[in-house]
Amino acid sequence: MVSHLRYACLPALLFGLSACASPAPTADEAPTDAPVESAENVETTESDDPTDYAVTFNGRQIDLRPYVQGFPYSRITPDLEQGHLLYFETTPEGTWMRKIDALPEEGQVDLSQGHKLNDIDWSTRNYWGGEYNRTLEGLIFRGDERNDERINLYHLDLTTGEVRALTDVDYIYAVGFSGDDRLMAYVVRNGTEEPFNSCLRIRDLGTGEEQQIWCDEGGKDRLTWSGIEFDPANRHVVLNLQHDGDRRTTNLALFELPHPAEHDEQVFDAPRQLLERGTRHMRLGALAESFDGERLLYISAESGQDALYALDVESGTSTLLSALDHEISDAEIVEPEGSGPLLFLLLEHPTGSIAELRDLASGELLQREKFEESVYVADAFADRLALSSSSVRTPFELDLVALNADGPLSAPITMEARRLAELPAELFEKLVHCKVERVEFETFDTVETPDGPRPRTLHAYYFEPVNPPTDADRLVRMTAFYGGGNYFSSANQIMCEAGVATLSPAVRGSFGFGADFAALNDGDLGGDEIVDLFNAARWLEKNKGYAPHQIGVYGSSHGGYATMRALTFPPGTNDHNDVYPFGFGLSHAGFSDIITFFNTSNIPDWVILEAGDPTVDAAKLEDRSPLTHVDRLTSPLLLTHGANDSRVPVAESRQFAEAATAASAPVTYVEFEGQGHGISGLQNTLRYYRAVFSFLEGEVLGGGDSRSGEVRADE
Known part of the structure; x- marks a missing residue:
């Protein structure tokens, strides 16, 4: 399953002032380009909506209703493992979070049938994506409470809609979960101005006990926006480290975690830097769920173009698996029916996207498919992908893709897609x-x-x-x-x-x-x-x-x-x-x-x-x-x-x-x-x-x- 918390800071997804922080405003223009959000389980018709949607300009009258209310849904996020779907809807009364409890076995999802989760107007606060946690039996998400980017971690009960704060800090840089969902690692940034002091903390979500592992004290090597990867034994985590306040001179850092039998007051050493300090990696990030304790896959643009590497953690030796001809925008480990685990990559270029399937061990390219649209992974689990796409000519589309290892040698993995959600055709003509x-x-x-x-x-x-x-x-x-x-x-x-x-x-x-x-x-x-x-x-x-x-x-x-x-x-x-x-x-x-x-x-x-x-x-x-x-x-x-x-x-x-x-x-x-x-x-x-x-x-x-x-x- 895609972890939006882990992927929030994949360097390939960063742009400018977004700072690896928010998937919210689009790069083109924050005020207007993202689909407007909303929700409440109230049937609203044109006659009961007193809102004035008309604007005039140079003798023309433009009806904004189709743009802002014709398809009022946004941030449509399926959870393929749990089987539900979360999204937002904007109404004249506010922006609300909705949930559909079960994805349909066939056909498209009816977004008008989702139930409202709570009475929070989400236009008044930030929501930066979440991940279902089995220990807390709910969604853990990053967000704030007044649109001020005082980003913290929150728990959302998907049954009652109750939201409770898990942290109360100045800012959360990064968060990740152990494979068993018992441990949560997160990086807290303290202070209101440079130099910030950032600390790595580990929380046992079952007991609520927490330990502070290391603080950078605003020094030369600092914790930063990052994914966090646990090894299978929960003895180590890997995350990004920034050198000398330079966003593009970064490293992968290995932290040792406490053993349950060890004393609560255990003193932890500074992290081990896995790559050569001072190298200008520019776009560096570990691939989610690729750390097996001995080997780790990561992306770096040290050469000027994105490339895929395998890192031997003990020796610190990196091996180039593949140089990529475009920038990577998404990476998932998938396991098609009838196959072992593979690496699914999405590459971005100015006129569309390229999907690649590669051997997880060698990085060898197995097959490649081009799309005219810009595509990103909304979720992934086992042999299924939820792919969202749009282009300068086509609005939002969401497809559910099943992967099967039943194709010919030239393209061994077949991708069977069905449409899960899209804009109505009659609305497209108005837009x-x-x-x-x-x-x-x-x-x-x-x-x-x-x-x-x-x-x-x-x-x-x-x-x-x-x-x-x-x-x-x-x-x-x-x-x-x-x-x-x-x-x-x-x-x-x-x-x-x-x-x-x-x-x-x-x-x-x-x-x-x-x-x-x-x-x-x-x-x-x-x-x-x-x-x-x-x-x-x-x-x-x-x-x-x-x-x-x-x-x-x-x-x-x-x-x-x-x-x-x-x-x-x-x-x-x-x-x-x-x-x-x-x-x-x-x-x-x-x-x-x-x-x-x-x-x-x-x-x-x-x-x-x-x-x-x-x-x-x-x-x-x-x-x-x-x-x-x-x-x-x-x-x-x-x-x-x-x-x-x-x-x-x-x-x-x-x-x-x-x-x-x-x-x-x-x-x-x-x-x-x-x-x-x-x-x-x-x-x-x-x-x-x-x-x-x-x-x-x-x-x-x-x-x-x-x-x-x-x-x-x-x-």
């Missing part, structure tokens, strides 16, 4: 308003090829409205960071229905193109990644006929920063002498001052990786901060932010809005009370879109006739 085109554009630098240096070419998706406006009213928003993903975006479709196009480019630093490409912006935050945006905008001018004032940038988190940075960019940065006159910007949860962000964020190590160490590079970080150059802001900018955000504290948007207003720069600010790093809940989502369309019509198309400044909660 699709974009024509999608995969495009490439050249940026400013070159890459070495066998034929000599060639201009660097970047990947992007272009979403064009099926029903475009007149040339004078054309607008296009461009993803500032986290672009190029092959997934269905409700936000893009809403914009297309409104007549606004989207270009989603994968600028340097993006994932999906190998670790070397992802590292191109390390230490250069707000530098060449922004110049890539300039070249994308010029591609739009040349190939799609837009004028600069019609081209805007948008994004959340890192993308929110990049949006502000693009609109305030000093032309001398990195000696490019380049700038672009963007027409507008939409920034959600972005940081405006890198140093204040470092001092107040819960992920300061991200700043060190992407921007530099503030104790050494303070002058550079100040220059790379949009707040420093707020006087360069001449294009209208919409800022949105959740008041409870701990990853990027709300003060980052507040201070930029205040400074821009003082400088008479065109800024509009909207704050969301009770929200964290993303925006969740029906009313908050509707309010977000109203703010966006009001801004685009008044400040962009209208030339600023509407007022700038703070938009209050009642607006």
Whole structure:
């Protein structure tokens, strides 16, 4: 079974400010791209729902109901071992957790029949996935209680719906369970600012007894986001260790655990580092359930591309099993009917996914299948997989796949799939308003090829409205960071229905193109990644006929920063002498001052990786901060932010809005009370879109006739 707690920090799944922390906001834009959640066992019809779903823009009326209520289900998570399914549903009253007690033997699951587990409105708190535990006979999940990312462990009784806290700490970095589900290992981070102190603890879930194994005291070698793997005898665990505050210089650490007969006050030694200290592994993680006490499988991108290794724990010798040609997004040990255990890998690339089945011992490739969609494993158990997929053209689909070793020698494992859940066909027609085109554009630098240096070419998706406006009213928003993903975006479709196009480019630093490409912006935050945006905008001018004032940038988190940075960019940065006159910007949860962000964020190590160490590079970080150059802001900018955000504290948007207003720069600010790093809940989502369309019509198309400044909660 997939452990969402163990897999939450698989390095292949990390992106930017997500910090290996949350599977929640999508990379494209946290406020709007994820399906909206909800639930309550109340039949809601259009006549009893007083919610106003209509927004207007440039003479068009857009009905948001199909997007936010047509398929109101999200985070659909089957448990193939226990046989149930958990998911969320968003209603006008709130976001609720539902459960279906038994998966159907045939046909699709009817999500309208799930029963409501409790009265918690999950739009007011984070839920970061859970795993059923046989000892506690319930779900153990990571989450918080007020959308502030004070992440702790909780137990959910799947019969009564009762939720109780298992920990009360500042933050949980990692958690893992022994094979018998009796022991729980977890890493606690203490403190509110760098340097944090992190400790490994072991709890016996049967007795409740707990021991602290080791604390890093904020030193050179620190515990971090990670999976945790027990050996079968429960004598050791393996997890990630970070060196020198560098996210991409990591190690695998072996901890010895207490024996039941040993004294309660046993003193534990520092962990044994299994790999060479200081190696820049960049993407390092042990494969779940692969540690047999002597041998461990792990993924590393030490070479610049993901590769699969086997580690002899006693000798510390690593053996390369296979170099992979794309980034790994999921790894599961499966056992097809009629076969021994195999390794199922999902590889990610810009236009889809690749599934591989490999021999568990040798890493030999047995067979390979390509998908046009982006696929991830929702759950796995024995010979079955639940695979969820979507693409830029196709919304959500969930398939139940049975593996059998009854195929020919060329493809010995057959994969028999049946659809478990999907969007209704009639809804699909209401949601699709974009024509999608995969495009490439050249940026400013070159890459070495066998034929000599060639201009660097970047990947992007272009979403064009099926029903475009007149040339004078054309607008296009461009993803500032986290672009190029092959997934269905409700936000893009809403914009297309409104007549606004989207270009989603994968600028340097993006994932999906190998670790070397992802590292191109390390230490250069707000530098060449922004110049890539300039070249994308010029591609739009040349190939799609837009004028600069019609081209805007948008994004959340890192993308929110990049949006502000693009609109305030000093032309001398990195000696490019380049700038672009963007027409507008939409920034959600972005940081405006890198140093204040470092001092107040819960992920300061991200700043060190992407921007530099503030104790050494303070002058550079100040220059790379949009707040420093707020006087360069001449294009209208919409800022949105959740008041409870701990990853990027709300003060980052507040201070930029205040400074821009003082400088008479065109800024509009909207704050969301009770929200964290993303925006969740029906009313908050509707309010977000109203703010966006009001801004685009008044400040962009209208030339600023509407007022700038703070938009209050009642607006």
